[in-house]
Amino acid sequence: MEQERSVTMKTFHTVAFQYGPGGGNSCPVTLEADGLTGEQMQQMTFQFQQEAAFLLSPTAPGCDVKPRYFVPLHEMEMCVHATVASAMVLVDQGIIQHSPIVFESHYGPLPVEWERKDGEILIRVEQFLPKFQAKRPSDEELCRVLGIPQEALGKGPVESAATSRMKLMVPLAAPHWVHEVKPDFSALWDLCDRCETTGFYIFAPENNRSDNVVFHARQFPNRSGYNEDPATGVAASALGAYLVRHQLIPVAEGWNPCTVYQGEAMGRPSLIRAETQVTGGKITKTRICGTACYEK
Template structure:
């Protein structure tokens, strides 16, 4: 029997967040079983395995119903939170091996029943799409250039490539519609794993709102996407929408799904040069299941 912890990650004021099944002791699970769990629950799922060498403390694997993922921000945070609250975390700073590369997790145990987790992401790369690629994105979302800010559509990546689409308003953002097949075809053509339209919620408070339409996860939209929010933070920096400092950037996501979620990003710098970021958020325990 395998115990599965269900958590909601990136909750906003105790609600919303992205549901995530977590298996803390997954060393005996074959890949087919991991994918089966993700398919059963219909969400990104995280699996914790012992490290293979001294370069890491744990190996994390991530699955969606259709395939294995290189990295999943909310599943990483959810797994660390679940481990910490059940007394199974070795330290408050841990090294994690993922298919996209090493990740460091920081767990603030000031409140042991509700620790706050942040994880590292590498410096983001942001590249503007060509006009032809932009037209594919606009067609996929049934919008025109008039619906966008005077900024480029960009592919951005820390761990997985996301396409940043600068909407003129939160209202326009939350009226968007998508089709899974069209989204997948568009993402395939532009080398992306998801369309991530965003809008300014409160510029002064560095608060933004976004939605994610994933390429091929097996569902049409995500309530909270940490890896996309981390990529967005570097897009905001490149586009001059945030200053080059380490103050908190807040990304709200999931409003259109009635599951408003909150993602926190803090950019890191060496002098004036960005070197990475910390991605964090709140977690709520939902329940336990056996498989």
């Protein structure tokens, strides 16, 4: 890890994408974790009962830090809210002061830009070019597992999308349906396995907006150790690309932003900004913007 000063292993308890008191997604960030085994990291994460990041020295040239991401039951290839939290800690603790910070991710070098703005550290995490897959349950099965009628389904196809990890995009007709979902989680996890996706991301556009770029969402991560996630950067990034692909938001050359509110049904309101770049009519970049702070 390129550093301006030395540090010893220490865990900082943070929260990312917070939108008001009690909101956001918690993330313990452990610095200088090179001395830990993967099993020890998994055990620590199980004790935290939260998604966690462990920062190691990089092994790839040109990278500043190598993260490992865990949920209570397994390791993950990517976690955007943990990346936002990690970048905040690295900058705030004076360990890295240049931008971008290059994370050595499972998918390759991951530039993370940051700037100080209005007393916060605003962080932009690049993701990757989107991928889509059509494997999905029938509308009848999908609605039965989510506990909603079929008229709750909204505009746009049900399909898995990823800018890192696959999430099944489930458009609903209005925000109230997002909050009225009552999943059968055992059946939902089985559907995730069958559809080869890492979770369901249900979403609906905010009512009475002509620009159609504000959404309310919930994420149910497959077999993670908890049933719902208050803020999911990888899913919001995939949603941004999905919306552009199907022109469900106004699409123009350059960056196409959308705002995602998540965690409301959990009493942990979160705010994520997803941006999808279009060049020559094609998606050329994706990224997530947000902030993190220390958990009080």
